[in-house]
Amino acid sequence: MTTDTYIYPFVKMHGLGNDFVIFDARKQSLEMTKEHTRLVANRRHGVGCDQLIVMHSSETADIRMEIWNADGTQAGACGNATRCVGQILLQETNKKSVSIETIAGLLTAQADDTLISVNMGKANLEWQSIPLAQAMPTDTLDYQKGPLSAPGCVNMGNPHAVFFVDDAEAIDLERWGPEIETDPLFPERVNVSIVSVSDGVLRQRVWERGAGITEACGSGACAALVAASRRGLVGRKATVTLDGGDLTIEWLDNGTVQMTGSATHSFHGEIRL
Template identity: 35%
Template structure:
């Protein structure tokens, strides 16, 4: 099987062309492809398929073999795949990507060779109604945007954490930490340097990912406000910690605005780099960031 490898801020994906013939992968095959020791290594697999009324359909599969409705970094890489392969007119500057979460209009820039460099994705309006996220948080309150779950405390073995529930086509639980020193020492790889960088997100993120408050599991973000904007780390549902998460950055920006921590336009910094996020007055969240080609090859399944 031929493949190509792309990444958006280090969030990496294996691309397989499914436009000519049907490509169906088992969870075991996806796990092998994404394995960083025995396979190619990636956070997920994207099968490129044709779509009626759109330039292509992005079929995204998490590294554990589960389907994902949407992936922000993945859809920018998907746009680059379509542009760089001549499946859309590079001079048009726009395309429409179909996903399980619905259509996503994308504006893009290209370099002198006609290869895509940066894309702005219309990620749609955030879903804030708890039942539609979905989440089961009893303290959800009625605000000007309807019923929203903001800063709702959920207990854990390390004490309670307050989450804001947002869906960007996939569920997110965003926790802003205002006082790292108040948290349990066991949450950090270095108790002398408590902070976002030393947080054991692989443990606490995994614990909340499967919490009963989230019937379809959830992506988990821990974040803090800085003079430059917002910093965050993410434990992705069905994947684990990744260097970046586009939908997570969008959800975090929305949560920051909802809780009064940021304006509607904010820079969200992740381990792999920064994304510009704007929650427009029209309700649509727009994400701007890069996408890069890494390498291509063949592998036997």
């Protein structure tokens, strides 16, 4: 860490209960480590969050965003965090649209009435891009774990396995989520979603790699819509209902996925690292 002080201001935000501690490294240099991430994310000894976000200056976008899971691993994409960072930038710049550089690529965010709409980039569907350990069709994967089988797999900047069931509430996600996340079939681990479809609405519960069960997952909601649409369960636009609330997801004709939902400030604070 290269700085003269160890006190760092942050903002706590959430998207549908998926919560983040956001640091602005444009104003104060910060090199995040796994140990720092685990400290900040700890809900007893730190601030508490599902993911930690660091905003950096960017030569190609309005900002560069780093995403760290609660276990200290780095993530490529997070839709709810992108909406939160997008809201910060939109208020800061008064622009109609802002660009956000991530490991997964360049994302854009804009205001949509009281909500934030983010283009999450292209849905990657090839087995190599998920990635899987071997060549397999990704619309209906030949895979089973306990009561769950035949997921649809989508990479939205991070890998997702979406299992369709009759009742999403009936699945013991805490039992099966970690087993599927670390299965050798998924060499970079995988986010696990349980989805049931009723009247064109997707009910989704999510186990996030490196974070566990979260109230919402933006990239997961995008993956769920794409996987459901590939099977003809819904069209290319639908509401996804997560534990924390609703997102509107649309799989656009150009292959990218648009996500619209809330971004909420919780509080500001400081922490010593």
